Amino acid sequence: MDARQGPLLPREEHALVAGLLAGDEEAIRTLYARFARPVYTMGYRLLGSAEAAEELTQDVFLTAWRKAAQFDAARGRLSTWLMTIAHNLAVDRLRRETGVSRPNLVPVEEVPEVATEGDEEPVLERDAAVRALSCLSEPERRLLARAYFRGLTAREIAEADGVPLGTVKTRIRAALIKIRRAQLGKDQP
Amino acid sequence: MRASVDCLSARDRLAEHALGTLPGREARGVERHLAWCAACRKEARELQDAAATLAFALRPAPPPPPTLEERVVRSVRRAAGRPAARPGRAALAWVLAAVVGLAGLGWGAVMAGRAERFERAALEAERRQDLIARRLAALLETVPFAGRHDARVVQLTPAPSAPVAGGAVVLLASPRRLDLAVALLAGLDPGDRGAFPYRVSLLGPRGRQLLVARIGAHEVGRDGSAEEAGEFPEDLSTFTDVVVRDARGAVVLRGRVPTA
Numbered sequence: 001m002d003a004r005q006g007p008l009l010p011r012e013e014h015a016l017v018a019g020l021l022a023g024d025e026e027a028i029r030t031l032y033a034r035f036a037r038p039v040y041t042m043g044y045r046l047l048g049s050a051e052a053a054e055e056l057t058q059d060v061f062l063t064a065w066r067k068a069a070q071f072d073a074a075r076g077r078l079s080t081w082l083m084t085i086a087h088n089l090a091v092d093r094l095r096r097e098t099g100v101s102r103p104n105l106v107p108v109e110e111v112p113e114v115a116t117e118g119d120e121e122p123v124l125e126r127d128a129a130v131r132a133l134s135c136l137s138e139p140e141r142r143l144l145a146r147a148y149f150r151g152l153t154a155r156e157i158a159e160a161d162g163v164p165l166g167t168v169k170t171r172i173r174a175a176l177i178k179i180r181r182a183q184l185g186k187d188q189p
Numbered sequence: 190m191r192a193s194v195d196c197l198s199a200r201d202r203l204a205e206h207a208l209g210t211l212p213g214r215e216a217r218g219v220e221r222h223l224a225w226c227a228a229c230r231k232e233a234r235e236l237q238d239a240a241a242t243l244a245f246a247l248r249p250a251p252p253p254p255p256t257l258e259e260r261v262v263r264s265v266r267r268a269a270g271r272p273a274a275r276p277g278r279a280a281l282a283w284v285l286a287a288v289v290g291l292a293g294l295g296w297g298a299v300m301a302g303r304a305e306r307f308e309r310a311a312l313e314a315e316r317r318q319d320l321i322a323r324r325l326a327a328l329l330e331t332v333p334f335a336g337r338h339d340a341r342v343v344q345l346t347p348a349p350s351a352p353v354a355g356g357a358v359v360l361l362a363s364p365r366r367l368d369l370a371v372a373l374l375a376g377l378d379p380g381d382r383g384a385f386p387y388r389v390s391l392l393g394p395r396g397r398q399l400l401v402a403r404i405g406a407h408e409v410g411r412d413g414s415a416e417e418a419g420e421f422p423e424d425l426s427t428f429t430d431v432v433v434r435d436a437r438g439a440v441v442l443r444g445r446v447p448t449a
Binding site: 043050055083084129130133144148 | 201203204205207208209210211212230234235236237238239240241242243244245246247248249250251252253254257258260261262264265266268269270385386405407408
């Protein structure tokens with residue numbers, strides 16, 4: 001199973017996670033080859049140092065091992081599951097270190113940066129992500145970035161922007177649905 | 190009392206749930222709902238896929254160091270380890286005694302020397318030494334080793350004016366499995382960001398060097414101590430010395446591996 005070619009089938013995802021649970025070296029290395037880079041990038045960008053990124057990467061794989069029995073490919077993709085673990089751990093660490101309930105993760109200007117064609121080192125998941133995000137308008141990308149990377153709740157965004165809470169919720173939801181449609185290759189409504 | 194969440198209110202929160210910004214109590218309510226509602230679960234999954242896209246689209250960081258893969262593989266394999274033979278009580282007691290009881294050597298002597306002048310420092314030294322012993326005992330409960338002849342305890346002596354109070358490294362040799370090194374450092378100041386990570390290395394003949402532990406600031410407990418264990422394919426019994434360097438490269442602790 002080449003680490004960087006083609007999406008994984010659910011049964012392949014199950015096999016990899018079962019291998020992870022059993023401590024199978026080949027499964028761990030395959031998962032690492034596929035997902036370590038985006039996990040490390042999240043740590044690097046959100047936590048701000050290579051050292052923290054390394055620690056986060058180790059923690060993500062260990063947490064995935066601990067939770068492996070709960071993984072169900074029928075209920076979610078492996079990539080989503082791992083990145084959710086990474087996001088949660090990164091946010092938890094920031095909250096712990098800064099002692100605040102709402103971390104200031106990264107400047108909005110930093111994320112997410114949509115790459116151009118010919119960007120260095122194409123990675124399967126990243127290419128697809130960049131393509132999917134290109135469907136969003138700039139305000140939509142900034143809105144999602146404020147929530148996902150800065151940890152702002154819909155209420156906090158609504159108060160900061162002077163916009164009704166319901167409007168912010170609707171916009172967040174609409175933006176996520178646009179990404180989802182782009183992922184599935186569907187036309188925008 | 191658990192809040193009841195129906196489909197309408199769950200769906201109102203799914204987007205925020207996917208982004209990880211839903212406050213804890215609301216998130217728990219949504220998760221309880223998702224546990225039994227397949228329709229909302231399907232929508233939640235789709236929104237989570239979309240949210241994860243944000244993470245994948247980040248501008249790539251510089252490549253991680255090549256050693257990270259080995260550390261990940263090692264730590265997961267260790268966590269998933271086959272049923273480990275628990276150390277015999279006698280062997281465990283011997284290792285602990287070696288850590289606690291080397292009063293005439295290593296950092297015990299250094300701290301005792303200081304104690305003549307600083308009673309408080311002496312109490313602190315005792316407390317840290319006791320702490321190391323307790324943490325080591327907890328660690329050794331989880332790793333396989335057959336007996337005292339497999340274990341070597343290296344007491345680490347602080348360099349003059351080193352910001353680290355002390356530590357110990359235990360090397361456990363195994364004829365069948367990978368050798369194991371357990372490093373414990375005490376008296377660490379997590380606020381001294383420039384000092385982290387501390388690197389614990391074994392030194393051998395002809396300049397051989399093996400990094401056995403890398404301790405970051407976040408690993409330091411409230412008590413100022415941290416430990417790391419790792420398995421290695423190398424024969425650890427061939428190494429003669431241990432050094433601990435801070436991130437600036439300064440040697441803060443060192444010790445000599447006792448001969449068998």
